Amino acid sequence: MGENFFQREFLQPRRLAFNVIFYGLHLFFFAYGWHSQETNKKLSALNALTWSVWTSRGAGLVLAFDGGLILVPMLRNVIRVVRPRLAWLFPADENIWFHRQVAYSMAFWAMVHTTAHYVNFFNVERTQVRPEIALDIHYKQAGGISGHFMLLIMVLMYTTAHHKIRHQCFEAFWYTHHLAFFFMIGLYAHATGCFVRDSPGPDYISSFPFYSTEHCLGYESWRFTIWPGIIYFGERVWREIRARRATRLSKVLVHPSGAMELRIIKPSFKYVAGQWLFIQVPDVSGWQWHPFTITSAPEDPYVSVHIRQVGDWTYALGERVGAGPQVVAAMTKAALKGDEKDDRAYGSRGDFVEIDSTGRALPAVRIDGPYGAPAEDVFNVEVAVLVGAGIGVTPFASILKHIWYRQKKGTLGSLKRVEFFWVCRDAPSFGWFQTLLQEVEAAQADPNFLRINIYLTQKISEDMLWNIAVNDAGAEYDPLTLLRTRTMFGRPDWKSIYARMSQAIQSGQYLPGTSAQLKTTVGTYFCGPGVLAKAIKEATVAAQCSSINFTFAKEHF
Amino acid sequence: MGNLIWHEYARYVALTSVAYSMWAAFWGILYRKYFFDFVHGIVRSPGGVQPAASDSIFITVIVKAPIVQILSMLLAFGYLALDYPAPFLKGSVIHRSFPIRIILLFLQTFLSILYYQGTNAALYSFIAAMCYVRAQVKGEMMADAKDNKGRGGGKA
Numbered sequence: 001m002g003e004n005f006f007q008r009e010f011l012q013p014r015r016l017a018f019n020v021i022f023y024g025l026h027l028f029f030f031a032y033g034w035h036s037q038e039t040n041k042k043l044s045a046l047n048a049l050t051w052s053v054w055t056s057r058g059a060g061l062v063l064a065f066d067g068g069l070i071l072v073p074m075l076r077n078v079i080r081v082v083r084p085r086l087a088w089l090f091p092a093d094e095n096i097w098f099h100r101q102v103a104y105s106m107a108f109w110a111m112v113h114t115t116a117h118y119v120n121f122f123n124v125e126r127t128q129v130r131p132e133i134a135l136d137i138h139y140k141q142a143g144g145i146s147g148h149f150m151l152l153i154m155v156l157m158y159t160t161a162h163h164k165i166r167h168q169c170f171e172a173f174w175y176t177h178h179l180a181f182f183f184m185i186g187l188y189a190h191a192t193g194c195f196v197r198d199s200p201g202p203d204y205i206s207s208f209p210f211y212s213t214e215h216c217l218g219y220e221s222w223r224f225t226i227w228p229g230i231i232y233f234g235e236r237v238w239r240e241i242r243a244r245r246a247t248r249l250s251k252v253l254v255h256p257s258g259a260m261e262l263r264i265i266k267p268s269f270k271y272v273a274g275q276w277l278f279i280q281v282p283d284v285s286g287w288q289w290h291p292f293t294i295t296s297a298p299e300d301p302y303v304s305v306h307i308r309q310v311g312d313w314t315y316a317l318g319e320r321v322g323a324g325p326q327v328v329a330a331m332t333k334a335a336l337k338g339d340e341k342d343d344r345a346y347g348s349r350g351d352f353v354e355i356d357s358t359g360r361a362l363p364a365v366r367i368d369g370p371y372g373a374p375a376e377d378v379f380n381v382e383v384a385v386l387v388g389a390g391i392g393v394t395p396f397a398s399i400l401k402h403i404w405y406r407q408k409k410g411t412l413g414s415l416k417r418v419e420f421f422w423v424c425r426d427a428p429s430f431g432w433f434q435t436l437l438q439e440v441e442a443a444q445a446d447p448n449f450l451r452i453n454i455y456l457t458q459k460i461s462e463d464m465l466w467n468i469a470v471n472d473a474g475a476e477y478d479p480l481t482l483l484r485t486r487t488m489f490g491r492p493d494w495k496s497i498y499a500r501m502s503q504a505i506q507s508g509q510y511l512p513g514t515s516a517q518l519k520t521t522v523g524t525y526f527c528g529p530g531v532l533a534k535a536i537k538e539a540t541v542a543a544q545c546s547s548i549n550f551t552f553a554k555e556h557f
Numbered sequence: 558m559g560n561l562i563w564h565e566y567a568r569y570v571a572l573t574s575v576a577y578s579m580w581a582a583f584w585g586i587l588y589r590k591y592f593f594d595f596v597h598g599i600v601r602s603p604g605g606v607q608p609a610a611s612d613s614i615f616i617t618v619i620v621k622a623p624i625v626q627i628l629s630m631l632l633a634f635g636y637l638a639l640d641y642p643a644p645f646l647k648g649s650v651i652h653r654s655f656p657i658r659i660i661l662l663f664l665q666t667f668l669s670i671l672y673y674q675g676t677n678a679a680l681y682s683f684i685a686a687m688c689y690v691r692a693q694v695k696g697e698m699m700a701d702a703k704d705n706k707g708r709g710g711g712k713a
Contacts, residue, residue: 115584118674122588125605133606134673135595148677155681159569169561 033061042198056116064221066106071228142193146186255432263302273402277369293394297401379413381523389528494539567688574681575633581674582630590673629668662686
């Protein structure tokens with residue numbers, strides 16, 4: 001891509017700060033661990049092993065730090081609670097990214113630590129500073145056994161977490177990653193057995209923690225690293241409890257485009273627009289939780305998700321609710337036929353079919369969530385630019401609906417205008433979303449409040465081109481999307497879009513009534529692939545000027 | 558969410574194991590020790606395990622001269638070239654063969670279990686080999702046109 005390693009890692013202030021702090025702390029812990037071992041008079045017997053023991057102690061302390069950090073980004077509920085207060089400090093949506101950085105660092109320091117210990121034990125056996133042989137330490141003592149187990153677990157977890165494997169077989173990743181439980185047990189147990197000591201044999205006592213700190217001189221890092229583990233475990237238990245609260249699948253609607261809409265009623269489930277949840281259907285799989293964006297607005301009496309049948313789990317779910325691929329295909333066909341006969345100005349693409357649940361009761365579902373997204377603060381900006389690309393458009397269903405509800409109630413906050421961009425390869429596959437857009441568009445009293453811009457990036461054939469040219473001219477609705485808004489073709493030119501917006505705001509045409517002295521905030525909320533995110537971000541930065549503040553937020557899945 | 562393609566998974570385990578082998582063999586050359594020296598050996602203080610005379614052949618090729626370690630490292634580099642793969646091997650018949658990989662990984666298992674540092678390398682190589690065996694048994698094939706991202710036409 002356009003930037004090299006140096007530009008990416010060092011020339012962006014936030015990234016630079018992260019690198020300096022994160023890796024700086026690692027080096028600090030390594031140096032401290034090394035130094036405190038080397039200068040500890042009580043451990044002079046071990047210090048006869050020289051650099052290898054200093055390295056292993058330093059790297060061990062770094063690994064304790066990483067072991068404490070690795071679960072922190074996974075505390076989803078804690079993050080959701082603290083994010084409104086701490087959003088300025090760290091990007092709460094980059095939690096998986098951070099988890100990965102810790103994991104990479106952990107792999108590196110595990111290599112350093114293990115290598116040093118291989119040398120240590122070799123020399124312990126040779127010099128007999130303790131009366132044991134190398135393989136005893138490796139395979140008969142808690143430290144050695146847990147260490148080797150952790151390494152094996154790491155091999156399995158890292159390899160199955162590779163993005164290719166994760167996309168190919170999510171289950172392999174999901175189940176294997178739960179080895180983390182044993183990994184954490186190994187981590188907390190790794191320093192047991194009074195491993196770092198000034199006496200030849202371990203000095204155990206009969207009361208907790210069952211070793212005397214008189215002679216057992218480890219870093220006692222488990223006292224710190226165990227807390228994220230306990231909190232994480234508690235969170236998993238809490239999620240389980242919360243998921244068991246009364247939940248009912250009230251309706252399954254199948255949209256002609258093939259998407260299933262599940263409407264779920266769970267009174268205890270509170271959320272805001274743009275968030276997502278995990279869903280579990282015990283009839284399909286009792287263990288798997290699948291993430292979906294919430295497509296209903298908080299004002300709706302139900303929680304809905306739209307599910308397209310694309311994978312094993314979603315197919316199985318379709319079969320279970322009686323909307324298997326064949327059913328959907330038949331329905332699509334019927335709908336298309338009906339469409340052709342229909343002579344109305346705009347077709348019946350929006351019609352959906354409710355699945356008849358008289359034969360077999362609808363399956364039980366459990367939902368867990370909600371989990372955060374930056375789109376919560378749309379109402380704090382004057383102009384909201386919502387950009388959805390491809391499947392990334394789903395969170396905006398909820399947000400647009402929510403805006404529409406607030407518009408009806410007249411509680412829009414500072415929000416004056418909404419620009420909605422939908423960049424997508426083939427719009428017809430998101431038929432259900434078009435329906436929603438139709439409703440929202442039709443409900444607009446002020447034509448300037450919401451502007452919908454749809455960009456179709458797929459290459460269009462010559463036939464289609466003619467079709468559009470002929471049918472589009474003078475028609476009230478766009479022939480492709482059945483919206484009043486015209487579909488545009490090709491990729492949007494973000495730079496000129498933002499430049500024009502900035503100009504229009506400055507000249508006062510865009511937001512009538514706002515005086516130029518007041519600073520206007522234009523918030524961009526993006527959901528979609530990273531490449532596009534970068535292009536848009538650059539455009540927002542380029543459009544920045546004294547009276548307009550452009551902000552940018554990206555949502556992750 | 559699809560099915561696991563075993564040979565693609567096996568590749569990651571195999572690459573991990575050869576990276577481990579290289580590093581282990583390097584340290585194995587610096588600190589030479591026969592892994593199974595404890596079997597008939599006696600412990601002397603200081604000096605550690607003194608292997609039995611019956612193991613002298615292993616002592617010759619591991620401790621006196623680090624032949625096993627060097628072979629293990631060369632094998633690891635060779636395997637890396639095969640499975641990463643090196644440009645000149647890409648798409649060739651050997652690159653597409655699972656049996657060659659399985660044999661090399663078992664050989665790596667055998668070599669690296671002999672010296673002190675190689676135990677985990679042996680274990681991971683064995684796991685990788687088993688994954689490739691599974692791929693072979695399931696009749697998986699290396700995709701030829703993978704590099705052109707599924708677009709038909711020219712071969713890589």
